[in-house]
Structures are given as C-alpha cells and as structure tokens.
Amino acid sequence: MNEKLNNLVLHSIRQYRKPNTLDLTVGEGHFQAPFNAKLGVYEALLMNQTKYSTISGEESLRKKFASKYYSQYDYEEVVVTNGATQGIFITLMAIINNNSDEIIVLAPYYPAYAQIITLLGAKPVIVDTKDHDFKISITKLKEYLTHNTVGIIINEPCNPTGVTYTLEEKLELLKLFREHKMYVIVDEVYRAYTNEDHVSFAELIDLKLKEQFIFVNSLSKSHLITGFRVGFVLSNKQIISNLQKLNWMIIGSLSKLLQEGASNALDDDYYPNFVKRYYINNTRYLQDELDELNIDYVKGNGGYYVFVRTDQMGLDDEGFTNLFSEKYQLAVVPGRIFGENYQNYVRVSCCRDVKDIIRFVEVLRELK
Amino acid sequence: MNEKLNNLVLHSIRQYRKPNTLDLTVGEGHFQAPFNAKLGVYEALLMNQTKYSTISGEESLRKKFASKYYSQYDYEEVVVTNGATQGIFITLMAIINNNSDEIIVLAPYYPAYAQIITLLGAKPVIVDTKDHDFKISITKLKEYLTHNTVGIIINEPCNPTGVTYTLEEKLELLKLFREHKMYVIVDEVYRAYTNEDHVSFAELIDLKLKEQFIFVNSLSKSHLITGFRVGFVLSNKQIISNLQKLNWMIIGSLSKLLQEGASNALDDDYYPNFVKRYYINNTRYLQDELDELNIDYVKGNGGYYVFVRTDQMGLDDEGFTNLFSEKYQLAVVPGRIFGENYQNYVRVSCCRDVKDIIRFVEVLRELK
Structure with a gap:
C-alpha cells in the first residue's frame, strides 16, 4: 500500500x-449552468454522441477554446481534462522526474498543489508571500531556487487571496524565468473574474518561453459548469504529447456529451x-x-x-x-x-x- | 520532464x-446507448444537476451498482471513476509503494496495464499463459512470486482472449492468494459477456480475502455507454479511503449528469x-x-x-x-x-x- x-x-x-x-x-x-450548456448536451444526446471521444478531447472544443482565450496556442497544443484538477495532476506528473525534484508553491495556496507534488514523489517548496503584499518578489524567489528546482506554480488570480500581478511585475518574472529555466505552471481557473485591463502571462510569452509555460484552465468557474468537468491544459507540443499519454492512461477520454455542452456554452458571452x-x-x-x-x-x-x-x-x-x-x-x-x-x-x-x-x-x- | x-x-x-x-x-x-441512459441525462439536465458531485460519486449510483452486481460490497466500499481506465490507474497508484514493487501481469494483456505500472515506478512482471490454455497455472505463478510481489492483475474475461476461469480453478487460485498475501486486481469490464453459469471472484471471497481484492468494472461495455465514462472500483474500506484521496487529487469529482444517466440505465435489463x-x-x-x-x-x-x-x-x-x-x-x-x-x-x-x-x-x- x-x-x-x-x-x-x-x-x-x-x-x-x-x-x-x-x-x-x-x-x-x-447561479445555474447556462441554458446554452444544457442545450448543447441535449442536442448531443439527440445525436447519440455517446461513444468515445479522442484522447485529447474534441477538436472543435479545443479550437474554440484556444482561439477565444489563448490565441497564442493552436488547438493541437490543447488537451481537455476532467476539470482543472486533472490538468494540474497530469501537468505535475509530466514534469516531475525524480525524488529530488522541487516545485515551488507560493503560499497561501490551493492545498491540492502540495499534496499532489508530495504524492508524485517530489518536494513542494513552499515560499510565503505574506510580507510582500501576497505576491512573490524576485529577490525572495531567487533565494529558493536550487539546481533541483524544476517548476513553479502561479495561481492567478490566486485562490484564496484574489491577487494578480501587474504587467510590470510579470515582465520582471519573465526575465527571471528566461535566466532560470524551469517549468511555469499558470493556473488560471479564476481568470474570467479579472478587470478589463488584466493581461495573462499567455499574452506575454515568446516562442522561447513557450517551451517552459503550461497553462491550466477550465470552464467550471467562468461558465458555471463545475459539474461538467471540462478543463484544459495548453502548452508546447512536446509537453502536450506527454499529457496525451497521461490522458490515455488515466482517463481514456472524456465524455463527448459534456464537451459538446461546454462548446455550446462558449458561444454565449x-x-x-x-x-x-x-x-x-x-x-x-x-x-x-x-x-x-x-x-x-x-x-x-x-x-x-x-x-x-x-x-x-x-x-x-x-x-x-x-x-x-x-x-x-x-x-x-x-x-x-x-x-x-x-x-x-x-x-x-x-x-x-x-x-x-x-x-x-x-x-x-x-x-x- | x-x-x-x-x-x-x-x-x-x-x-x-x-x-x-x-x-x-x-x-x-x-449499438446506440440505451434510451434509459439518455433519458437519465436529460432528466438530470432539467433538474439542473450541473454542480459538483461527491469525491466517491453519487451514493444512489454506488448503491444500485453494488446491490446489482457486487452484493458482497456495501456502497461505502465503492468509488465511481472516469471509466475503468481511471479505476485501474488509481488502484495501481494506491498499491504501489516503491520502485522494487512488482505487479504480475498475465500475457496476453491489455497494454495499458504494464505501461501504467512502469509509469508509477514499479515493475510489471509479465507471466505468459500461452502454454497452459491461456490461463495462469498455480505452478507457473509460484515461480514468479518474490518478496517484492505486491499484486497481480486478473482480467476476466480476458482481453484479448476471452478466457475465464472455472470455479475449480478459481478456488485453487484463492488458496494460493491466502498463502501468498498480495493485492488481487480483478478487471471485470467484460463480465456482462459471460455465460449464465459464470461465477465472479467477488462471489467466492471471504472477509479475509476481501482485504486483498480490488474489483474494477464499468458500464461502458455492458450498457454501451463508453462515452459516459462511468467506472467503478470496489474494495475494502481502507483501500477505498485511499482511492477517494486519489479521486480528489486526480479528477475532483465526476459529472453528476452522467452518473444520473448511468444510474437510470441500470434500471433496464x-x-x-x-x-x-x-x-x-x-x-x-x-x-x-x-x-x-x-x-x-x-x-x-x-x-x-x-x-x-x-x-x-x-x-x-x-x-x-x-x-x-x-x-x-x-x-x-x-x-x-x-x-x-x-x-x-x-x-x-x-x-x-x-x-x-x-x-x-x-x-x-x-x-x-
């Protein structure tokens, strides 16, 4: 055991x-799930969409989601997951390679992060942000970097604090990530609940940084379909290829019915x-x-x-x-x-x- | 990586x-999914069952499934998974503890078994069955047991051969499992396609053996709802408690809509x-x-x-x-x-x- x-x-x-x-x-x-989401499921039922979907999820859903929220990514750089939860799990499983690996988690943090990292045999390095307005400072982050650091999780907006980074702060962080190669997992499940002027890391990374970045998102919070379990991971093709393997071994595929519902929900703003x-x-x-x-x-x-x-x-x-x-x-x-x-x-x-x-x-x- | x-x-x-x-x-x-399954989803849509389910899955579905197919198990000894695939994955993750652990896989075998075991850092020990009518013989199995053996996967009926064990053969195997403590994972996704006189291992195990057995099943094959992704794992409460933790970290929960559909499908034989x-x-x-x-x-x-x-x-x-x-x-x-x-x-x-x-x-x- x-x-x-x-x-x-x-x-x-x-x-x-x-x-x-x-x-x-x-x-x-x-609030209830949008009528559009339910209608999408109903239509898919009528069309007997009850067979296996593909390992990465429905192409139409991946296309629509990427073009709407992550235009930097092609649909082939997207996998659909059983909620952002599974997205976080397979992302960590894809980047953790051995027991000395360290993943930086910024406190306060969503508790599953540290638990999944520990379960997967790596070490969560908890870096507190309280004395710096609940944001990581470059100076402090540098103190925690070792040759075992393989990644960092940035949850933006942060659960439980709601903290986001300014454009300037983001550019500073990107400079650091350019020098210190590590995977940067950006959990954006609350991204829908930001001000008009919010800029995601996704909009700032170039092709070089794209090799390090992994975005996790879902429609649970933005479209009130927590129970549909439709999440997304976006990254470069090499990482996506490994995430596809994990999807195959961990869930096989996701329900087409719910993917159709999610896709239909995306049509109404x-x-x-x-x-x-x-x-x-x-x-x-x-x-x-x-x-x-x-x-x-x-x-x-x-x-x-x-x-x-x-x-x-x-x-x-x-x-x-x-x-x-x-x-x-x-x-x-x-x-x-x-x-x-x-x-x-x-x-x-x-x-x-x-x-x-x-x-x-x-x-x-x-x-x- | x-x-x-x-x-x-x-x-x-x-x-x-x-x-x-x-x-x-x-x-x-x-064939198409049963009308009952689709009707169950439709009714759940009308009732706005679009919020989170519980970590273990809906109590009503677990009760109905256990009492119908595994009356030896209480609903609290059941977790619902994203298809049998996720059932196999979390079961292996729950029993594998370190890199020297060995899991016996009987060849020919469903390819994901060995790949998941390897991914989780343990060693799949492939035991061929070709020269014994494609069934494992006690003598041969004993040759492969080491102090690192933690489990065995029995897929019955077997994919790809369709082989099942007779009552007599099963009793022999149970005798062995009583002497050599190991986890016995029984993958029964094709159990619906057996003759009237087929007896599952579940019907033969006593409380002592129940500590070692883990049954994986799903409604994908039996009820033609591959795309609903409704699988089940049944075991004793200690193992189930760990599987619940894994469900929480890996998928959060499953769609209530599809669980309601699956539950409704169980009403029609x-x-x-x-x-x-x-x-x-x-x-x-x-x-x-x-x-x-x-x-x-x-x-x-x-x-x-x-x-x-x-x-x-x-x-x-x-x-x-x-x-x-x-x-x-x-x-x-x-x-x-x-x-x-x-x-x-x-x-x-x-x-x-x-x-x-x-x-x-x-x-x-x-x-x-």
Whole structure:
C-alpha cells in the first residue's frame, strides 16, 4: 500500500459546508449552468454522441477554446481534462522526474498543489508571500531556487487571496524565468473574474518561453459548469504529447456529451458576463465593507474570494469558523488549509447570492 | 520532464481504426446507448444537476451498482471513476509503494496495464499463459512470486482472449492468494459477456480475502455507454479511503449528469441482455467458422473478442492486419501490442453488426 497516501489528510474544502448554513465556502457559483450548456448536451444526446471521444478531447472544443482565450496556442497544443484538477495532476506528473525534484508553491495556496507534488514523489517548496503584499518578489524567489528546482506554480488570480500581478511585475518574472529555466505552471481557473485591463502571462510569452509555460484552465468557474468537468491544459507540443499519454492512461477520454455542452456554452458571452459582474460586485462590496469596519484582508483584485484576517476580532481561523457556523449559520473556510502561516485568516467565497454576503457583513458589524 | 513518459509509446487500440474500412478493432459496441441512459441525462439536465458531485460519486449510483452486481460490497466500499481506465490507474497508484514493487501481469494483456505500472515506478512482471490454455497455472505463478510481489492483475474475461476461469480453478487460485498475501486486481469490464453459469471472484471471497481484492468494472461495455465514462472500483474500506484521496487529487469529482444517466440505465435489463446475446452470438459464430476453416484461435468463452492465429495463413500479425485493411477494407488489431509472444495473432472484435463478422469470415475462406 502506498504509504504516501496513508499519510495524506484530505484538505477538501467541501468538508466545511454545513447543513442549514449560508454557505460561503465553496468556489462553485450559485447561479445555474447556462441554458446554452444544457442545450448543447441535449442536442448531443439527440445525436447519440455517446461513444468515445479522442484522447485529447474534441477538436472543435479545443479550437474554440484556444482561439477565444489563448490565441497564442493552436488547438493541437490543447488537451481537455476532467476539470482543472486533472490538468494540474497530469501537468505535475509530466514534469516531475525524480525524488529530488522541487516545485515551488507560493503560499497561501490551493492545498491540492502540495499534496499532489508530495504524492508524485517530489518536494513542494513552499515560499510565503505574506510580507510582500501576497505576491512573490524576485529577490525572495531567487533565494529558493536550487539546481533541483524544476517548476513553479502561479495561481492567478490566486485562490484564496484574489491577487494578480501587474504587467510590470510579470515582465520582471519573465526575465527571471528566461535566466532560470524551469517549468511555469499558470493556473488560471479564476481568470474570467479579472478587470478589463488584466493581461495573462499567455499574452506575454515568446516562442522561447513557450517551451517552459503550461497553462491550466477550465470552464467550471467562468461558465458555471463545475459539474461538467471540462478543463484544459495548453502548452508546447512536446509537453502536450506527454499529457496525451497521461490522458490515455488515466482517463481514456472524456465524455463527448459534456464537451459538446461546454462548446455550446462558449458561444454565449452575455450570461457569463452577467455572472462575472455580479460576483465581482459581491467581492468589491465585501472589501468595501471590511475597509469601513477596519478589518484587514488581502487586497486582491481578481477571483471571487476575500481572505480576511480574524485576529483583530480576537479569534483564530477555527475559532472564527466555529463561531460563525454555530452561532450565525454562516460557513467559511479556515485559513490554515492554505498554508501554515494562515491560522488567522478565513476565506470567504463571494460567488453567492448578494444577500448572503450582506448577512455576513451584518454579523461582522455586530461583532465589532 | 518525466523520462518515463518520454520513452512511453502509446499502444492505443484506436490507432488501428482506418477510414472506409469495416472496423473490427475497438471494444466499443456498435449499438446506440440505451434510451434509459439518455433519458437519465436529460432528466438530470432539467433538474439542473450541473454542480459538483461527491469525491466517491453519487451514493444512489454506488448503491444500485453494488446491490446489482457486487452484493458482497456495501456502497461505502465503492468509488465511481472516469471509466475503468481511471479505476485501474488509481488502484495501481494506491498499491504501489516503491520502485522494487512488482505487479504480475498475465500475457496476453491489455497494454495499458504494464505501461501504467512502469509509469508509477514499479515493475510489471509479465507471466505468459500461452502454454497452459491461456490461463495462469498455480505452478507457473509460484515461480514468479518474490518478496517484492505486491499484486497481480486478473482480467476476466480476458482481453484479448476471452478466457475465464472455472470455479475449480478459481478456488485453487484463492488458496494460493491466502498463502501468498498480495493485492488481487480483478478487471471485470467484460463480465456482462459471460455465460449464465459464470461465477465472479467477488462471489467466492471471504472477509479475509476481501482485504486483498480490488474489483474494477464499468458500464461502458455492458450498457454501451463508453462515452459516459462511468467506472467503478470496489474494495475494502481502507483501500477505498485511499482511492477517494486519489479521486480528489486526480479528477475532483465526476459529472453528476452522467452518473444520473448511468444510474437510470441500470434500471433496464432488456436492452443490455439483447445486446449481450447479439455480441455473444457473433463471437460464437466466428469461433464456429474458424473451427470449420481449421484456423487456430484461443478458445475463450467470455467477452466479445476472438484472438486468432495468423501464421497458419503464412502471415504475421502485421502482415495480416495490412493485407486485411488494404485489400479487404477490414481492420483488426495486431497481436504484438498484447505481449511480445503474440506476433502471430490478431484480435477480432465481435461487438459489431453481424454482417461485418460474416464479411471477415468470407475473406478468410477466400484466403484459405
């Protein structure tokens, strides 16, 4: 039996959901899936699209996704995965080669990153970003680079902080990645929830850097189809060829029905844009109210989470979480699952009805 | 970059499909998915079942599947996977612990087994069965057991031979597994295509042996929903707990829509039974004709493949495959991908329209 698995404790975020509470835990939008997505599945059912898809996913879906969001990539540089989760897993499996390999993970971080790296026999090197506005600084990053460094994961916008990098900061990072060859995994599942002026790393890399970059994304958050499990990995052809092999061995292929639904969802921007505005408004509203109440939080400008400090209220993350769920029927996620330095933070998810965010603010006001 | 992946050559069976040929390659039934399966997805769409499922899969589906096919197992001893492929992958990942671990694979074998084992850093120990009616003999198996043996994969009915074990043979094997502790992975994806008197290992194991056994199955073949990607792994709670962790890290969860479709498909036996009779008839028909023509083949009595010898016709597997596809527009799979001793065999898939099997026989007759 795999000892690494025996020792692994699931940091599933869903465990913090409680019955009969307002749920501000999960990263799953409360609006329904777009009608277009459902219609796409229905049409595919009528057309009996119930046989195997290809190992890389449907060509039409890969073409549409790449041309819409990653025009730097050809459809042959895309594989479709069972959500971004599988995208992260196979990407790490493709780049990790032996037990001395190190992958840099920027804290606070989505807990599965470090766990997958450990499971695959490599070493997650956790680099904290708290004392630099929750962004990695070039100087600090350099301190952690060794000859064993094979890659870094950048989650932008970051879960749980919402932090993104400016164009200038990105160019600085690219300079570093040019000097220090390593794989750069950019997890952009929250990219839809950014301001108009946001620029992805994908728009800045040249052919040389393309050899190092791997983008992971999905339609789960942007198109409210978490349950469709349609994710994407984009990279150069050599890496993609290995990801195809992994897809073949790990999942065989993905459902054509759901790929057709996802593809159809991509044809409509009105509804995803409405949802984007709604959740960004929720997030800004919460940030404004926290400012008003003088409660500290990480000033992210992307995604739909707010990472809120709890110690000013005399509570650690678990104290806060317990108080809020038991006394006020409001569920949030304790910060410690995002890194050991975050026992005085909670993550509040704003992809909910605005009434739920208002209720959360009311309780904060009551407690202050 | 993962060197093991760079060196891996995909033995995808789909690559032997050719345009404009009668396709006797893939293990994908030519009949459409049952109406019930499609109706289940449609109803789930109407009910907006488009959010995350649970890590282990829907409780209702696990209950229905276990009580119908594996009454020895409780639903808490079942995880739902993206097809049997993912079931095999996570099972191997759960039991392999270090680089000296050996997993016994009985040749001829489904090529992904050995490749996944190698990818996961363990050693596939290929044990040939050709000289013992394509079944493993206890004596021979014992020769291959070392203190590094952690498991064995038994594919029953076997792909590509259709071979199954008698009750007596199974009891002998169980005696061995009682003495020599190892994990026994039983891949039963073709179990639906067996005779009435077939007994699964699942029906024979006691609580003690249950600690060692892991069953992998799916509805792809039995219910013609290859494209739904609904597989199952059944085992004791300790192993299942680790498989749940792997599901969380590798896929997050599976689509609820497709699980509802699969669950609905389980309510109807008439159509799957019709399909079963049809494909078994095709298989028996081909075997009878081969007998008539004095062409050697493996006398399997399950599944829907026939593993046919080619050297009596003066051809090796590739010669046969090329001749049949180029001259007769008939595609079959060369034997060598199932093991190095099988360069004089081809696998013929009988889950097709009977007319295609008749055409294949006509060509054989012409060539003799």
